[in-house]
Amino acid sequence: MNVALTYNVRPEAEVSTEILPSNEIVSPKLKSTSKTQEKINDVYAEWDTFETIDAVRSALAAYNDVIMIEADENAFEKFKEYRPDIVFNIAEGIFGASREAQIPAMLDMLNIPYTGSDPLTLATCLDKARTKEILTYHKIRTAKFLTASDKNDLKNFDLKFPVIIKPVAEGSSKGIFNNSFIEYFADLEKAVENNYETYNQPSLIEEFLSGREFTVAIVGNDEDINVLPIVEINLDTLPGNLVPIYSYEAKWIVDRRENPLNIFTCPAIIDKELENKIKETALKTFKVLKCKDWSRIDIRLDAMGEPNIIEINPLPGILPDPKDNSCFPKAARAYGWDYTQMLNNVLYVSAKRYKLI
Numbered sequence: 001m002n003v004a005l006t007y008n009v010r011p012e013a014e015v016s017t018e019i020l021p022s023n024e025i026v027s028p029k030l031k032s033t034s035k036t037q038e039k040i041n042d043v044y045a046e047w048d049t050f051e052t053i054d055a056v057r058s059a060l061a062a063y064n065d066v067i068m069i070e071a072d073e074n075a076f077e078k079f080k081e082y083r084p085d086i087v088f089n090i091a092e093g094i095f096g097a098s099r100e101a102q103i104p105a106m107l108d109m110l111n112i113p114y115t116g117s118d119p120l121t122l123a124t125c126l127d128k129a130r131t132k133e134i135l136t137y138h139k140i141r142t143a144k145f146l147t148a149s150d151k152n153d154l155k156n157f158d159l160k161f162p163v164i165i166k167p168v169a170e171g172s173s174k175g176i177f178n179n180s181f182i183e184y185f186a187d188l189e190k191a192v193e194n195n196y197e198t199y200n201q202p203s204l205i206e207e208f209l210s211g212r213e214f215t216v217a218i219v220g221n222d223e224d225i226n227v228l229p230i231v232e233i234n235l236d237t238l239p240g241n242l243v244p245i246y247s248y249e250a251k252w253i254v255d256r257r258e259n260p261l262n263i264f265t266c267p268a269i270i271d272k273e274l275e276n277k278i279k280e281t282a283l284k285t286f287k288v289l290k291c292k293d294w295s296r297i298d299i300r301l302d303a304m305g306e307p308n309i310i311e312i313n314p315l316p317g318i319l320p321d322p323k324d325n326s327c328f329p330k331a332a333r334a335y336g337w338d339y340t341q342m343l344n345n346v347l348y349v350s351a352k353r354y355k356l357i
Ligand SMILES: Nc1ncnc2c1ncn2[C@@H]1O[C@H](COP(=O)(O)OP(=O)(O)OP(=O)(O)O)[C@@H](O)[C@H]1O
Pocket: 143, 164, 166, 170, 171, 172, 173, 174, 176, 206, 207, 208, 209, 210, 213, 244, 245, 246, 247, 298, 300, 310, 311, 313
């Protein structure tokens, strides 16, 4: 097939990996004082590196003719000109709450098939609060929550501490730092205001799920669906000064290629009953959110040991080097798929959905 790979590339120099005291860590988005230069820059945390994009290109090129179309404002004209058979979409988007949905919306307009979920699902899953509202309607467990842009929105606060606070519409642990775990109301008020200033969006505040954490990768559609082996996030391997969350510090700073943490176990070591419960919850979530072709679903157990949905990643992270800890490729390897097979399977289920093959 003629495949166009569409992507956003992360500017290499912009990624900070310095270790700082947790109370100093903020994202400097929209700020440019010399003070904030010292803090962690997580602005581009969601975007892929050139290494990842090139690895995806090379995997797809094993069986297809591949052209590259950067997901910028010239993309529409390029799709129109080249008219690929299908687009492999890993673009996270640049601006706005619908940023992940923009390329798929363009492609829908041009009637060009693409891998992954449609604009409705992508925009919904990027908004973690809206996603949780839908899950609640469908009686899928998710931590009790509220959203807040400033202190006034905390007037009717009735959640149990500890809570976790995060920007409502980000991924790759953007805005989720060690100090996002909050035990006191005064800290919460400060964090809400800080987050609004930094990320220019409301915060999602959730009751803290204290149990084990898992993530489930899914590839396929309808009856033809593969739930890959469950990955456990071993939060107890984090250094003692970090709280048990898979935070920005945990993902991008403490866990380095030259000194990797043993942060994942795949397949997770759990009994059959829990395995089934987790897989059923993930699959139901995939279906309720109308995910297409692939997604990764983050789950954590509550104090009663019941799986709760944290969030859904319809554009999952896919670092190519097995030395980098990346859940989706890890689960795929445990399933018997190398990186090339994993990506070509996603392409295959997508092409099948569009009846191209
Ligand atoms: N309600 C919660 N209770 C306990 N821990 C939580 C909760 N919400 C988030 N976490 C912790 O914070 C981490 C990051 O949260 P979340 O998955 O929402 O962020 P993300 O940036 O979208 O992640 P990703 O990198 O998967 O895109 C989770 O993996 C989990 O460890």
